[in-house]
Amino acid sequence: MTEQRRLLIVEDDATFARTLQRSFERRDYRVWLAHGPAEVEGLLAEAKPGFAVVDLKLGNASGLxxxxxxxxxxxxxxxxxxTGFASIATAVEAIKLGAAHYLAKPANTDxxxxAFAKASEGNADVPIEGRSTSIKTLEWERINETLAETGFNISETARRLGMHRRTLARKLEKKPLR
Incomplete structure (x- = not known):
């Protein structure tokens, strides 16, 4: 039997962290979870990971x-x-600090x-257009864009989107803004 790959996940969203953990464990990784920078130090000696997944924004701390x-x-x-807060500046800094790859959320185990598999190689043929996005994600992004444009005025946002105010309120209750 081959030795398990050792992975440290640093993620402050407990539900997402647990989902990733289960998914990687099914792929024969040994996984440790840290919910912030303070927990990382204590786990390093025990875990000795060869792989790590780090959220860029960890509460009030930086994953960098x-x-x-x-x-x-x-x-x-x-x-x-x-990261759900992708930017060129943070991508550059993450790579400079030692990250092998930088992925915008939503990202899954695949x-x-x-990203782990192609960490040591660049790809000049990477498509310039973004990857396909679900209708729900596009809708959510448009709602957030319009909310920001209206100064987070629900009534005005609903009017601009052509939806009833209550419908918008229900959508926002299901997936509240952070």
């Missing part, structure tokens, strides 16, 4: 500090940064494993 610490611990560790 975790990336820096993980890379200092083991420069060969493959680190993937996940995306993360693919």
């Amino acid at each position: 500090t975790c990336v820096e610490r993980l890379h200092a611990f083991d420069p060969a560790m493959l680190i993937v940064v996940l 995306d993360i494993e693919a």
Whole structure:
């Protein structure tokens, strides 16, 4: 039997972290969870991970500090940064600090494993257009865009989107803004 791959997940969203953990365990990884930078230090000696998945925004802390610490611990560790706040600046910093890859959420286990697999190689043929997005995600992004444009005025947002105010309120209750 081959030795299990060792993975550290640094994610403050407990539900998402647990989902990733179960998914990676099904793929024969040994997984440790940390919910913030303070927990990373204590897990490093025990876990000795070869792989790490780090959320960029960990409550009020930056995942970049975790990336820096993980890379200092083991420069060969493959680190993937996940974020719902993707920007060129944070992508560049994550790579400079030692991340092998940077993925915008939503990303799943397949995306993360693919990022681990191609960590050492660049791809000049990567498509410039974004990956296909579900209708629900597009709708949610449009709602958020319009909310921001209206200064988070629900009535005006509903009017601009051509939907009833109560319908918009129900959608926002299902997936509240963070």
